[in-house]
Amino acid sequence: xxxxxxxxxxxxxxxxxxxxxxxxxxxxxxxxxxxxxxxxxxxxxxxxxxxxxxxxxxxxxxxxxxxxxxxxxxxxxxxxxxxxxxxxxxxxxxxxxxxxxxxxxxxxxxxxxxxxxxxxxxxxxxxxxxx
Numbered sequence: 001x002x003x004x005x006x007x008x009x010x011x012x013x014x015x016x017x018x019x020x021x022x023x024x025x026x027x028x029x030x031x032x033x034x035x036x037x038x039x040x041x042x043x044x045x046x047x048x049x050x051x052x053x054x055x056x057x058x059x060x061x062x063x064x065x066x067x068x069x070x071x072x073x074x075x076x077x078x079x080x081x082x083x084x085x086x087x088x089x090x091x092x093x094x095x096x097x098x099x100x101x102x103x104x105x106x107x108x109x110x111x112x113x114x115x116x117x118x119x120x121x122x123x124x125x126x127x128x129x130x131x
Contacts, residue, residue, distance in 0.1 A: 008099050012037040015090045015105035015130040017079060017112045018123055030084070030112055034065065034092055035073040035122055042094040042101075043067045047076050051086035053109065058083055068094070071122060085109050090130060105130035 014035040022029045032049070036042050045065040051058035065074045079088065088107040093100065107130050117126035 008097075008101055010092075010101050010103035013042070013092060013094075013101075013103065014120075015076075015092065016073075016120060016123070016127040017107065017130070018120075018125055018127045019114060019117070020125075022078070030079045032076045032079055032090065033073045033123070033127075034068065034076055034090075035120075036068045036070055037122065038096065039070050040096060041067055041069050042096045045074070045092065045094045047093075048091040049077060049089065051083045051088040053086040056086070058086065058088075073123060079112065084112050088112075107131075 014037065015032065016035060017030045017032050019028050020031050034045060034047060045068050047063040047065060048060060049063070050060045061077065063076050068074055076090065087109055090105045091102065092105065093102045107128070112128050116128045118129065120127045
């Protein structure tokens with residue numbers, strides 16, 4: 001029976017962290033985004049985030065982003081300095097092509113830093129990409 005279940009491959013979806021100015025905190029902070037690089041809309045986007053390090057865990061957060069048009073990004077959350085050293089997971093679930101898609105993206109401990117950024121055209125700035 002397991003062999004009959006087809007799990008579609010998630011392609012052209014990214015989770016990334018951008019170091020941006022936050023007018024509320026009056027400083028730069030890391031913000032996590034989901035980016036749709038597909039040619040079609042992805043619907044009912046849900047993101048679950050959690051972090052862990054040894055015996056410490058963050059709260060599990062769930063974010064409903066709604067529909068995400070092609071070649072657009074949506075902010076998920078701000079990630080604080082206290083959890084940069086954690087393994088941070090972002091599980092992205094959405095509908096497209098009449099199917100349910102699901103993929104886990106991971107930021108390894110201390111991977112979210114300016115040394116690890118690359119320029120992302122869609123965002124127009126340097127970002128750290130999750131694996």
